[in-house]
Amino acid sequence: MTTTRFQELIARNGAAHALRRRITNIVMLTVTGLLTLLALVPLFWIVGYVIYRGGRVINLDFFTQLSRPLGVAGGGVLFSIEGTVVITILACLFAIPPGVLAAFYAARHPNTPLGVALRFGTDVLAGVPSIVLGLFVYVLLVVPTKHYSAWAGGLALAVLMLPTIIRTTEEMLKLVPHSLREGALGLGTPEWKTSLSVIFPAALNGIITGFLLAIARSVGETAPLLFTALGNEQYDIGLIVRSGIQTHQSLLAIIGRIINQPVDSLPLTLWKYAQQPYPERIDQSWGVALVLMIFVLLIEIIARLWVESRKRALQG
Amino acid sequence: MKNISVPQGNHWLARLQRSTHHGDIPWSALIILASLLVLALVIGIGWMLWQQSSGARLKFGWSFVLPTSNSTWDPDSDVFQAWAFIYGTLVTSLFAIILAVPISVGIAIFLAELCPESFRLPLNWMIELLAAIPSVVYGLWGIFIFLPKVVVPIGESLSAVLGHVPVLNSLFTGPIPLSGSSRLAASMILTIMIIPTITAITRDVLLAIPNTQREAAMGMGSTRWEMIWQVLLPYSLSGILGAIILGLGRALGETMAVTMVIGNSLEATNSLLKPGSTMASLLANQFKEAVSQLHTEAMIEIGLALFVITLILNIIARFLVWQVARRTPQEARA
Numbered sequence: 137m138t139t140t141r142f143q144e145l146i147a148r149n150g151a152a153h154a155l156r157r158r159i160t161n162i163v164m165l166t167v168t169g170l171l172t173l174l175a176l177v178p179l180f181w182i183v184g185y186v187i188y189r190g191g192r193v194i195n196l197d198f199f200t201q202l203s204r205p206l207g208v209a210g211g212g213v214l215f216s217i218e219g220t221v222v223i224t225i226l227a228c229l230f231a232i233p234p235g236v237l238a239a240f241y242a243a244r245h246p247n248t249p250l251g252v253a254l255r256f257g258t259d260v261l262a263g264v265p266s267i268v269l270g271l272f273v274y275v276l277l278v279v280p281t282k283h284y285s286a287w288a289g290g291l292a293l294a295v296l297m298l299p300t301i302i303r304t305t306e307e308m309l310k311l312v313p314h315s316l317r318e319g320a321l322g323l324g325t326p327e328w329k330t331s332l333s334v335i336f337p338a339a340l341n342g343i344i345t346g347f348l349l350a351i352a353r354s355v356g357e358t359a360p361l362l363f364t365a366l367g368n369e370q371y372d373i374g375l376i377v378r379s380g381i382q383t384h385q386s387l388l389a390i391i392g393r394i395i396n397q398p399v400d401s402l403p404l405t406l407w408k409y410a411q412q413p414y415p416e417r418i419d420q421s422w423g424v425a426l427v428l429m430i431f432v433l434l435i436e437i438i439a440r441l442w443v444e445s446r447k448r449a450l451q452g
Numbered sequence: 453m454k455n456i457s458v459p460q461g462n463h464w465l466a467r468l469q470r471s472t473h474h475g476d477i478p479w480s481a482l483i484i485l486a487s488l489l490v491l492a493l494v495i496g497i498g499w500m501l502w503q504q505s506s507g508a509r510l511k512f513g514w515s516f517v518l519p520t521s522n523s524t525w526d527p528d529s530d531v532f533q534a535w536a537f538i539y540g541t542l543v544t545s546l547f548a549i550i551l552a553v554p555i556s557v558g559i560a561i562f563l564a565e566l567c568p569e570s571f572r573l574p575l576n577w578m579i580e581l582l583a584a585i586p587s588v589v590y591g592l593w594g595i596f597i598f599l600p601k602v603v604v605p606i607g608e609s610l611s612a613v614l615g616h617v618p619v620l621n622s623l624f625t626g627p628i629p630l631s632g633s634s635r636l637a638a639s640m641i642l643t644i645m646i647i648p649t650i651t652a653i654t655r656d657v658l659l660a661i662p663n664t665q666r667e668a669a670m671g672m673g674s675t676r677w678e679m680i681w682q683v684l685l686p687y688s689l690s691g692i693l694g695a696i697i698l699g700l701g702r703a704l705g706e707t708m709a710v711t712m713v714i715g716n717s718l719e720a721t722n723s724l725l726k727p728g729s730t731m732a733s734l735l736a737n738q739f740k741e742a743v744s745q746l747h748t749e750a751m752i753e754i755g756l757a758l759f760v761i762t763l764i765l766n767i768i769a770r771f772l773v774w775q776v777a778r779r780t781p782q783e784a785r786a
Contacts, residue, residue, distance in 0.1 A: 161675040165566060171558035172567075172575060175651075178644045179582050182593045237486030244483075254487045256770070257494045263698070263766040264497065264759060265705020267732050271739075271755040272497045275504045295493060302490065328479030356586025359707040359732070363739055403588045407708060410592050418596075425589045436584045440577060 183429065190426025193419045203369050206414055213424055215371040219286065219399030220355060222373070223365060226290025226395060227297055227354055232347065235301035240331055242302065243309035254302075262299035269295050270360035278364060284398040289365025296360055297350040304346025308339040311447065342446045345439040352435035356428060358403040366398040367408060402428045498759060505753035507746055508532065516750070517757060522720055527743045532750040534731070534757070536720060541730040541758075543722075544635050544710065545703035548642035553696055556647050560654035561680055576655075583648035591712030594641050599632030599713060607636050607725050625723040633715030635728045641709050646699040653698060657691030657776055658684060694772030701765040705758060707732040731758050 139147075197212045204211030238254060245251045273292040278284055312335050320330040336343075361367075373394060380390035402424050409421035472478055508516065516534055523535035563575060611626025628634055661684055669679035685692070715727020716737055729737075731754045742748040 157675050157678065161677040164677045164681075168558040168562035168566060171555050172562045172579075175555060175559055175582065175644075175647050176578055178598075179578060179585075181597070182585060182589065185593060185597055186589060234486040234489050237483045238490050241483040241487045250484065250487055253491055257491045259770055260494050260763060260766050261490065263701050263762050264494075265707065265732060265762055267705065267707040267735050268497065268501070268755050268759050268762075271735065271752060272500055274739075275500045275752065276496075279504075298490065298493070326474035326479075327476045329475070331479070352584065356584075356588070358586075358588050359736065362736055366740075403586055403708070406588045406592065407712075410588075410595065410712065421592060425592050428586055429589055432584055432586060433581060436581060437577070444573075 183433075186422065186425050186429050189419075189422035190424075190429075193423035194426060198420075198423055202372060206416070209416075211420075213402070213405055213420065213427075215369055216400040216402050216405040216424070217427075218373045219365070219368070219371055219404075220401040222286050222394060222399055223289045223293060223361070223401055224351060224355060226287050227293035228347070228351065230291055230294035231297040231301055231350070235298050236305050236343070239302045239305035239309060242306045244331075258299045258302050261295070262303075265359075266296055266357055267359035267362070270363055273360070274363045284364060284366035286365055286395045286397065286399040289361045289399065289401070290395075292360035292364045293354040293357060296357060297354050300350040300353060301346060304349065305339075305343050308342030308346065308446075309335060311342065312338045342443060345442045345446070348435050348439040352432045352439070355401075356403055356432050358401075358407055361401055361404050365401060365404065367400045367404050368398040369400060371397070371399050498756075498763075501752055501756040501759060505749050505756050508749035508753045511746070512750075516753060525718055527738075527747045530744060530746045532746070534750070534754050536718065537729050537731045537734050537754065538757070539722070540635060540714070540728040541704055541732070543724065544638045544642060544714070544728075544730060545700055547636075547639040547724065548646060548703050549696060549700055551639065551643040552646050552650055552699060555643075556650035556695075556699075557654055557685075557692065559647070559651045560658055561684075563651070564655045564658035565676070565680060565684070579651055580648050582644065587645065587706060587709040588712070590641055590645060590709040594637065594709060594713040598641065599637050603632040603634070603637045603640055604628060604630070606640075607632070607634060610636070611725055622722050623724050625721070626725050628725040629715065629727060631715075633713055633727050634725050635714060636724045638710045638714040638728075638730070639724070641713055642703045642706060645706060645709065646702050649702050650695045650699040653695035653773065654688070654692050657688040657695070657773070660691075660776065661687055688776060690772045691776035694769040694776075697765050697769035697772070701762045701769070704765075705732060705762055707736050711736045731755075 197210050199212055199217065200214055201210065201212035202215050203213065238258075242251055242254050242258075246255070269292050273288050273295070277288040277291060281288075316334055316338060317330055320334040321327070325334070376393050377390060380393065385393075406421045406424040406428065409417040409424070412418070469475070512532060516532065517538060518535065519539075520533060520535050523533035524531050525533065525536065559579060563572060563579075567575060607628030608626070610624050611628060614620045614624040615626050617624075628636065665683055665687060666679060669683040670676075674682065710730055711733040714729065714733055716729050716733055717727035718729060719726065721728070735751055735755060739748070739751050742751065
């Protein structure tokens with residue numbers, strides 16, 4: 137069989153075309169892989185460098201001592217750890233009960249007007265910049281009470297946590313097999329008892345991981361605390377409790393004194409220290425960064441592992 | 453067997469149980485109330501900011517937010533115009549988006565289409581961990597490592613190459629400060645911070661595309677890349693757009709990392725390579741030290757503007773993502 141000149145040209149062109157397509161394919165697919173690697177560079181760079189710098193600062197004093205005046209060696213960030221704990225506990229108290237209840241509504245009635253509005257409101261709330269939440273709580277609480285306080289900070293973080301709590305709780309409630317609900321209702325159990333004593337315990341593991349994730353996110357937040365919790369390097373819960381016991385104050389009064397004054401939190405301390413021109417403060421801010429990062433990343437990884445195994449168990 | 457007493461007839465407990473449907477009415481009232489609380493929060497944020505900024509809104513009107521060539525922010529003589537900060541926010545966020553979108557879409561394609569199954573979960577997590585690192589830690593790392601090591605060299609070459617191109621030179625007038633604090637630095641930190649957001653949504657949108665689309669494209673003899681570029685990406689375009697808008701929303705409101713690296717200058721320049729301020733960084737820096745009532749109100753109005761912008765962006769983005777989800781029937785996903 138003889139091939140014409142024309143057919144030969146077509147074949148050659150086709151080969152070139154196919155080659156170009158193949159090369160484009162390989163090049164572009166490689167590029168996507170390289171981009172993925174590129175995005176991981178900052179992650180490892182940040183984590184590695186923070187461990188390297190922060191690791192040299194951290195010792196027992198760092199966790200157990202209050203801050204010392206500049207020039208005096210040593211000192212720690214106990215005040216800031218205490219503040220973080222107080223603010224986080226308050227935020228959980230404010231955010232978890234309404235969050236879980238709203239999630240029950242969202243999971244049970246997703247298609248009613250209120251359900252749709254709730255989902256939309258949750259999405260909007262999740263998108264509000266955290267500094268705007270700080271402004272909101274400032275206007276809502278700090279202006280009327282005329283002072284900064286731990287519980288104003290707690291409320292700001294609670295608003296920040298709320299969308300995460302609602303979403304994860306709703307998701308976990310929906311994962312509970314329908315037969316459980318039907319079984320309970322079929323036995324004549326009222327709706328509320330079905331929700332609280334059958335569905336809620338079945339989803340509890342996942343819901344708690346949701347709380348953990350929300351806490352991890354809020355612990356690292358600074359912006360909502362700038363004008364609500366303000367910061368307070370003299371904060372010392374031990375002193376408050378001791379003096380309260382000595383003067384025979386009631387438990388409520390002591391708690392009131394703990395939450396009714398400005399407090400620091402780890403990210404706030406980091407921010408303030410990083411702006412100071414003193415090398416020892418900068419070193420301490422790297423230490424704070426390390427504590428903060430390890431805490432957040434550990435919670436995040438543990439919670440994700442837990443959610444993953446839970447999902448597999450529930451979906452079979 | 454234990455004797456269980458069940459209230460019956462006209463016992464008060466029985467009447468209470470009947471009248472509340474065995475407790476179901478208080479229960480649904482409770483969960484409805486909690487849902488309403490969430491909605492009240494959203495409305496309350498807008499309302500409080502609107503109310504508390506009334507003085508500034510009445511005094512300056514629209515000129516507060518409109519573009520001007522020389523916007524003034526003078527707490528001493530109580531004259532406030534926010535354009536410099538709005539410009540700072542817009543230019544840093546848009547530049548961050550320009551950098552982040554190709555990277556994120558590339559990563560999403562890799563994760564959704566190419567990645568071997570055993571790497572997929574760890575890679576997904578690592579990308580998402582980028583979003584979990586607290587923004588102050590980004591800021592600290594930015595000041596001491598990222599700015600001198602990465603931003604300054606890039607800024608210098610940008611000003612050398614683009615500083616003399618006619619149209620672009622106002623954006624790239626050098627030299628970049630020695631410390632690296634500049635709008636460019638803020639944009640690049642923002643890029644890293646929004647990559648996880650855009651990647652996660654784009655990946656989910658890609659994964660939601662029915663497999664029949666892929667099979668049809670491959671069956672026509674296209675290569676894998678042609679399938680991705682000519683079939684999957686056009687199919688998921690509106691979802692990717694939604695992801696970009698959500699990323700933009702995140703970039704606009706990001707405060708701490710930006711405040712730490714942008715230099716916080718009120719100087720009137722347009723250059724990316726110069727220090728500037730964003731709306732959020734202004735609030736972080738000045739709000740506590742406000743010198744007058746009007747100063748506070750002007751800053752609350754900036755907060756209100758941020759709230760409104762992110763609200764609108766969120767609505768658009770949710771709508772776009774929701775449209776993709778609706779177009780793809782549940783059973784077609786596999």
